Amino acid sequence: MTPGAHNGELKIELGRRYRFAASHRLHNPGLTDGENYRLYGKCNNPYGHGHNYVLEISLSGKIDPATGMIANLADLDVFVSSEVLEPFDHKSLNEDVAAFRNAVPTTENLCIEIFRRLKPFPNAKLERVRIEETSNNSFEYAGDGPEGFEG
Amino acid sequence: MSSMVLLTRKIEFAASHLYNNPTFSPEENRRVFGKCNNPHGHGHNYTLEVTVAGEPDPETGMVLDLKDLKDILDREVMQRMDHRFLNYEVPELAGQIPTCENIARVIWRLLDPKIKQGKLHRVRLYETPDLFADCYRNGAGGAKSG
Numbered sequence: 516m517t518p519g520a521h522n523g524e525l526k527i528e529l530g531r532r533y534r535f536a537a538s539h540r541l542h543n544p545g546l547t548d549g550e551n552y553r554l555y556g557k558c559n560n561p562y563g564h565g566h567n568y569v570l571e572i573s574l575s576g577k578i579d580p581a582t583g584m585i586a587n588l589a590d591l592d593v594f595v596s597s598e599v600l601e602p603f604d605h606k607s608l609n610e611d612v613a614a615f616r617n618a619v620p621t622t623e624n625l626c627i628e629i630f631r632r633l634k635p636f637p638n639a640k641l642e643r644v645r646i647e648e649t650s651n652n653s654f655e656y657a658g659d660g661p662e663g664f665e666g
Numbered sequence: 667m668s669s670m671v672l673l674t675r676k677i678e679f680a681a682s683h684l685y686n687n688p689t690f691s692p693e694e695n696r697r698v699f700g701k702c703n704n705p706h707g708h709g710h711n712y713t714l715e716v717t718v719a720g721e722p723d724p725e726t727g728m729v730l731d732l733k734d735l736k737d738i739l740d741r742e743v744m745q746r747m748d749h750r751f752l753n754y755e756v757p758e759l760a761g762q763i764p765t766c767e768n769i770a771r772v773i774w775r776l777l778d779p780k781i782k783q784g785k786l787h788r789v790r791l792y793e794t795p796d797l798f799a800d801c802y803r804n805g806a807g808g809a810k811s812g
Contacts, residue, residue, distance in 0.1 A: 525774060526804050527767050532796040573800070578771070581687055582698060583763025588797070589700060 528573045528642055529585045533595055535604035538565035539620040542609075563607060568622075569647040570599065570629065576639035586639040598632040622648040626656035634658070672787055673729045674717040677739050679748035682709035683764040686753075699763075707751060712769075713792040714743060716777060720784025730783035742776040766791055766799040774801040 540563035541555040551559045558564070572595070576585040602612060608620040614628045630644045645655040657663045684707040685699035695703045702708070716739060720729035746756055752764040758772045770791040778786045789801040 522771065524804055525771060526802045527771060528800040528802075529767060530790075530798040530800060578765075578767050580762075581689070583685070583765035583768045585767055585799075587698065 522578055526575060527578060527585060528575045529639070530571060530573050531588070531591060531595075533570045533572075533600060534567060535570065535600050536565060536567050537603050537606050537608050538563045539608040539615075540564070541619055541621060543619055563609065566648050568603075568625075570595075571645040571647070572633060572641065573643040573645075574636070574639040575642050586636070590638060591636065594636050595633065599629055622646050622652065622654045623656075626654050630656050630658060669721055670719055671722055671729055672717050672719050673732075673735075673784070674715050675732060675735050675739065676713060676715050677744065678711055678713050679744055680709060680711050681747050681750050681752050682707045683752040684708065685763050685765070687763060707753070710793050712747075714739070714773065715788075715790040715792075716773075716786070717788040717790070718781055718784040719787035723783075730781070734783070735781070738777065738780045742780060743773060746776075766793045766797060770799040770801045 539558075540560065541558040542551050542561075543554070546554065574586055574591070578585055606612065608615050608625070612620070612628070615624070618624050618628075626644050626646050629646070630641065633644065634641050641658075643655060643657045645653055647653040655664075659665075684704060685702040686695050686705070687698070690698065716735070718729055718735065722729055746758075747769075750756060752759055752769065756764075756772075758776065759768065762768045762772075770789050773791065774786065774789045777789065785803075787802070790798055791801075792798040
């Protein structure tokens with residue numbers, strides 16, 4: 516846990532939700548077709564399938580007294596759009612995102628990849644990425660080491 | 667043995683606001699705050715989630731009586747903020763830009779001393795379903811347990 520010396524006695528986070536639609540196929544080329552089907556079931560369908568993903572990100576930082584903001588939403592939206600929404604929306608995660616050439620595009624791995632892409636946001640600290648693959652399944656990642664959920 | 671439980675109550679209020687920093691030029695205000703700088707203001711349906719942490723009382727099975735929490739929220743938040751213009755009618759926000767972050771912090775400071783059973787754990791204020799601010803006590807924050 517980071518020492519939250521941000522806002523006196525309080526820690527404040529800003530949460531923002533985005534949406535994108537993408538297709539994927541869960542398939543591990545190191546396994547046989549039969550093993551892949553047993554492991555991933557219908558998610559292994561060779562032509563893939565898609566989801567309406569909801570991406571929720573949490574940022575922490577000091578509230579700038581001049582603006583009342585942890586981060587300017589316009590800056591944040593531009594950053595998320597160029598790092599995640601444009602490269603992912605209406606794309607095939609397997610075919611169109613380099614990170615998934617060698618990793619299975621489960622939503623766990625998608626969290627880790629999106630966290631990696633958004634971590635450099637310059638104006639606040641990325642605390643957490645949460646993705647709803649469907650309204651029933653969601654996944655969260657907070658980085659590795661002491662800053663992650665284990666820390 | 668500790669059996670800490672979190673309890674959350676949700677309320678909604680409607681209020682108007684605008685973002686303007688009097689030390690900025692008009693152009694700078696428009697550049698930084700965009701359409702939130704519209705001089706006549708605009709409004710939102712805010713959703714507030716208040717989470718209290720505590721161990722259930724063995725007599726009542728409750729962390730705190732939800733009715734007491736409802737009364738506190740009504741007095742401290744609804745009566746102050748519902749159907750108000752936040753910039754002009756909420757003295758606790760005077761001199762601050764009424765962003766989600768600042769309103770959440772003001773609400774935390776209003777509620778924290780009033781909650782005597784259990785301990786205020788989180789204030790989450792949604793300005794829209796896609797934009798919210800969370801307020802925690804330092805050291806107990808985030809999704810990580812503290």
